[in-house]
Amino acid sequence: MTGLLDVPLTPAHLRGAVEVERTPRGGLLPHRLPAWARTRLPDPQLLMVEAQPSGVRLALRTAATVLELETRATKRVYVGMPPRPDGVYEVVVGGEVVASGSVGGGDVLTVDLGAGTMTPSDGGTGVVRFAGLPGGPGGTGGVRDLEVWLPHDEQTELVALRADAPVEAAPPDGRRRWLHHGSSISHGSNAATPTGTWPAVAAALADVDLLNLGFGGSALLDPSTARTMRDLPADVISVKLGINLVNLDLMRLRALGPAVHGFLDVLRDGHPTTPLLVVSSIYCGIHEETPGPSVPDAEAAREGRLRFVAAGDPAEVAQGRLTLEVVREQLAAVVAQRSVDDPHLAYLDGTVLYGVADAERLPLPDGLHPDAATHRLIGERFAAAAFGVGGPLA
Template identity: 65%
Template sequence: MHSQDDWITTPITPDLVRGALDLERTEHGLLPHRLPARARAQNTDGQLAMAESQPSGVRLALRTRATVLELDTLPTKRVHVGVPPRPDGVYDLLVDGRPAGSGSVAGGNTLTIDMTTGTASVEPGPVGTLRFADLPGGDKDIEIWLPHNETTELVALRADAPVVPAPDAGRRVWLHHGSSISHGSDAASPTTTWPALAASLGGVELINLGLGGGALLDPFTARTMRDTSADLISVKVGINVVNADLMRLRAFGPAVHGFLDTVREGHPTAPLLVVSPVLCPVHEDTPGLLAPDFSGVAEGRLRFVATGDPAERASGKLTLNVIRDELARIVAQRAADDPNLHYLDGRELYGEADAAELPLPDNIHPDPATHRRMGERFAELAFTGHGAFTG
């Protein structure tokens, strides 16, 4: 074992990072982004800006014979006024593709959000260190998955042996876009979000554009997908359009067509899977807006409620059932000329029987066990048999 004086500091360069679409140079190091600079420049939504900077699916991919690794990062912790504090973000370690540990980084910046006023403020904090020791000897491939729900600036990487980028495994790349559920809300760790689990089971490389609160058919997101190299593509859309009360049925259909048209400009023949919303009882037949319910906060519970009126469906307000019908119609219409376009009803990933067994704790987001179930089901439905991603 070398002394720490002999350790090697490896510059964190883009060839060590996977799953990010942009790396912003900051005063501390590199900040991974999941939307490129041009898309970020067209966005004025603070929620989306926060979500795309949270590195869901982003990981360092290394080859080394090191037995100890240290990663300095500057996390940004989220605190919601009046809500119990969130645990620190989790980093997952994989050695030769197998789980080999996890950890967290204390300190960092603090982002305080007041959901009642819509305001936010940031308090600067210190850089922290993640340490993985007692790694197996010999050359090995290592992945460090960054916290899916915690903005993370990469500051420094140290090891007791040289570190080089992991070789390309030659696996197909799966580009997925969705809402906070795809982002990984309430999953236990970054490798156990449902898309990460499905990617592992399907043997593919994941680029996760699951954006909490941000699956809103934004044209800049469609252009990002168009311009991103990928072999397999999926778009899971619906819940955010409803809970933001963003558009009516008249606008929704053309927006879906436009989004898919743009994706197809860059990927004319790739398997493209449109996934409708999973079951969410509060929005099945009730439109948005979605609002926080603070009545259980004293007991450590925050829930969300739909504030719309089911009667408003007659004037074109959207619910999940309306959206599923429209998505199925659009895909059936387009599939006549696009044999590589497919549809999956999200209730096959999480439906009524699942809700009875594993209810959504806050009425919107699945718990860790449900993420695992959804990942396993998506892998089976998409990557096996006659699934959209077989072959």
Template identity: 60%
Template sequence: MTDWISTPIDARVLRGALDLERTEHGVLPHRLPAWVREQYLTDHLAMVEAQPSGVRLAFRTDATAVELDALRTKNAYHGVPPLPDGVYDLLVDGRLTGQASVSGGNVRTVDMATQSTVTTPGPAGTVRFTDLPTGVKDIEIWLPHAETTELIALRTNAPVDAAPGIGRRVWLHHGSSISHGSNATSPTSIWPAVASALGGVELVNLGFGGNALLDPFTARTMRDTPADLISLKVGINLVNADLMRLRAFTPAVHGFLDTIREGHPDTPLLVVSPIFCPIHEDTPGPCAPDFSGSTLRFRALGDPADRASGRLTLTVIRDELARVTEQRAADDPNLHYLDGRELYGEPEFERMPLPDALHPDTAAHRHIGERFAELVFGNGGAFAAKEA
């Protein structure tokens, strides 16, 4: 029988979360602070910010067995086949060593047409990793990026110490569902996780599905969050939500950047425009789910002729982001721009098409992460490490 040692789940062993909420079950990691959660009005943002994309347990131990009790809330969608279970990725000394899922949990059923939800409760479950290598090692357990996860208990068969920071730079990133990890199969296969591993940095991922909307509270959160590197990937949600026109978009971008600069005046700051997405390259939103085929796909409902009146497309947004960043960079040498098609463009779409016409699959996530690491963390990139 294993002699288990319980370790409190708190900020000492949890990375990538900006707030921990105590619930009746345990600890719920949030990626937006409590004051922000009092300001937004949508259930959808409440759902996605509580999905722990990029959040992981990190500790040093010589344990050979680890157990984690958790209560998941898994999404289901009317008219869509059941989603696969969320995956917990186990990394030992930085290498993917195991994967598992938790059973039971709550099911949140979403009507994509109305965004109404109904939640059916279920029991907590346990994730187990056994037969780990002997000796002292650094362990990370990355939580499922698309399942709300209440952490109840962490047990090991040897004592746990907080993993050392080892002086790695902190990369704070904000983006849409693509940055959140939509369609990737596990939490370390989402493109920001791939890029952070290759870049040797600590990731704080503020990728929120459907909610990269230049919200002022997100800008203030980024302003107040310690970071050595900051990136903002914006555009696709503004188009597919049909949220604003060009007249509002330009000052909103300036305001977002101004707010970040209040807290990070000299931090390398990278603005990334959208990746290639044919349905919205020259067609405005809104975007709607299409259930006419055997699998879920998305389609644009706007009229390309409306670009003349200021409606946004990806082409319009790329042009304006390039112009705004070039203008500001004259007085801000640490501000940089990257065209998202450098990460995933027409050639990539031909080889790795977007399965639902909107989100990349796991292979494309890896490609985007590798390209980001090459272009941004590599020699001459905006986040290239400076020699001491």
């Protein structure tokens, strides 16, 4: 728009990304796994979700009251399901959300859950505009630090930034770095906004700098994820494990304990004394006593709704099939064994964050993922349990 300044975007403007790719089209694409890890994990689901910028935000220092951000979004369309809402961008000043908006259009990824396919198609760019942003305190010329949080569940290539005043990258704010890894719930599935995912809620309450490696459908004890976390700076670390191991029917009991030990061993190679919290799954009724895999509910699909059911046989738990109850028991045992020699390691039962009583009051809409209100509840409880006085990450 006439009168706005072009701001050359660089990786220095971004927080919450592990790596930033300069695309062939000249934009910036935030990644939450480095390129070497992506080559070792060529799963289409993981490659899709690691490029969705959950927890990634532009960190800017400026007096601007008008910002225009041009992006190329990748929207997901599920065959037979209603259209998904556009991803949300939020401007945060002084810890408060002061503006929000969305970008229409963009590329489209058509997902057929029944066939297990993902089909991309190209689209154009779009612009989200924020006007009337609050200025800085008196005596500073209106300059203040602000963040623009990117959509947590929509791949976002940054094309251009324009403003009505000069913009520079905000300097580090000195907060402790919280490195977190988890499943789609940690990624933010069914949260309404990027600051409304439970890790973002917890980070705001605890006043820590979030680096969110929550990957939808992909908290699978992958060695490359552990190596990535090993090599990243962190003041506190948490890993939330369980649901994807069960709902993908990934492994059997014999493999689980050694795989968890191996994941934690790699983390400790790079962070030998960093406070490390192992968190099990929140309550999920379909998989508490029934193994995976999770499959779409055919009856709900006929009604245009997405809901999941457990397709495993509870009788096969005796032969080593995993349920959430089994995984929680194993995680607690691994942490109990290791904590004898590792005083900085702790365990948190995920049902403390969301349990049976909560499920009766705030049921998971699709059988797997919490809604926006439940994300906030989980974030508040995690902040108190993990970062509160006497907590393992305090």
